[in-house]
Amino acid sequence: MKAESLPEIQSLPRVVTTPLPVWPAVDEAIIENVVKVLRSESLSQLGKDDQVNCRFERAWAAYCGVNHALSCNGGTAALAMAVGACAGPGDEVIVPTYTWNASALAVVHANAIPVFADIDPGTYTVLPESIERNITSRTRAVITVHLFGHPCDMDAVTQVAKRHGLVVIEDAAQAHGATYKGRRVGSLGDVGCFSHQGSKNLPAGEGGTLVTNDVELFRRCVTVGAHPARQKQELPPELAETHHVGEFCVNYRMQPLAGAILEAGLPRLDERNAVRRRNAMKLYDMLSDVPGIRPAAIAPDVEHVFHHIPFDYRKEEVDGAPRTLWMQIARAKGAPVTAYVGTPLHLRARVQRHEYYGRGCPWECPFALPRTEPGVGHCPNAEYRCAETELSVYGACFWTECDEALAQLAQAFREASELAPRYAAARRA
Template structure:
């Protein structure tokens, strides 16, 4: 084994600390055969030939402990379906975190509502319940907590706030397939839970999404909206709601059904590796693993995130440290370069919406914890790397030590 704690950095021509690669997605002939069977059947579409889609929806709902599941083309649309079904109207406000993918807020704009950014907890990078109530107004109608990186939000605190203010809670669980909060699958705790099946996700079919709920009325509306406004009681050319064709195909459904069979084992592996990597990195001065909170959780580590302190690494900026770490062979990223409200769409108010008040001004928004995470602290290790061995986790830690010793 190479002594990765000494010697020249890989970015300067030295040997890599990590020589293994971590492919994604993981599949075998089972997935290939399932897709081939659908291709040979000639029944690729939905809803006319939706057997496989319905089977996957039922399986995923049961897996999450929910009554219903509605598949759709992606995780952005699944959020949009949930927001519309929850009764939001133009001009309503929706509380969202600033440390998340654009879709969490852009779908709010798409339905002519107003995203209100609330800062993150510096210990978890999830929406900070302590900051939510100050942002609630008479126009606030919903909270969208993002289980970022697969780490559960403080759902007890968020639900308590929502109940006291009569707000809907839509869980953005795009990173959180298989993760649990106090024994309950994420996505099943609020009014609805939205997931993505995009190619990087822990459960993937390349693209796709799903939304789960226990609410009969929400299910009926979301099911109608994703199927051009039809209702089961109506005819093919009866359209009762302003929906579109957001359906997935049979090909995606069989891929997801086979991938779902792998999810529990993969989630357990990621969780165990995350705990082990926490213990290794906690011993490195200047590296702080994110907190898992104080309640029982199962973390699915769509990302493993740690906080970087450049004062312990020769004042090297985060982006340079990440370049060194990537050169050592660790699959990693510096994450988002800035909080979501600094995107041009918000700064320039390119909303194309008629119901956003002129008084809304995102140039005045400042969330210090999100700013700090983006600019200076947050380092991501990708989910496929968390499917490695304990030896791989040790090599990640050794790579960080090697960099620190070289600076």
């Protein structure tokens, strides 16, 4: 068959010509609050007081529906405090393999061992059965990641955790304000961890928080990562010795200008998430007849906040055109599509080779169970997603009405699905 003469992919005409909305939105409320804090508050807030970081902690705890919140300098720090509060050398913490690497890195930072679980093929969140399959006598906790803004199946996770006495840590870095059965993420497990890095749905540039209803767990988190001044305020004197109050601790404090941005941003979070949800549903609707592209599943009892808008790529619907080719065409057309995870965490080289601190630590710690890292086939759903179907667009930027940009995005997808089989055939010829 004669090869069709097609232009270079890079020279295809762009169809996304309207800029996507800019996120984060630095509005007047944020600027005013930052200036107010600069003029009137301390630029390093160590203890529990009425300054902005603690004001935000109280507002954030109330929003999430919990009693305690602790601010820190990132989502990784929040997770490291949570893990450090319940696991240590030789202990195992179960983490989904399909997530941003920080979910597992926080375990390594606490000197514990990440053990990887598979995901649900529809929602891409951790599969409760896979958590259970990976439990050993050394498992102390499980990290559930509300990836892309879709809450995990928390009832099922909690049942498994209860049966085995595990602490449930929610990684809600991508899911501020999302709900499961009417309750906000962060309040569903034992402790919830958020990132406020600049791309997130509630951003501060950099920053993090953890939230919990468990006062003992909260105190342990405080002793892992808060300033001794804060430790002395949060822990009664009789716990000073057992909890090592005021001794060695990491500095995970949040910069107060981040607190000022968060304090001003929180009142708009729900309204902006509602717009994100509407925009994601519009995009899914516009793409419903486009071959090769399927929206991700949404569980019936959740409110998704679409930090990313995920899709499944189905190459069998586009004559077997490889996903990488489809993505090249969609990008040339102006659609910022990504394959977010790329390689499942359990197959990453540093995990496979047990290389982080050197000398096999923390995996080969003498307190740990002997362990050979499982390879391909350990998490088949995540491996298949990464190899064949993974596709998403960054969703937090759709915080405002943007019908024209959405229609152009859908058109770029449509044209990529029309062109990809032709390019694939031409390459085969």
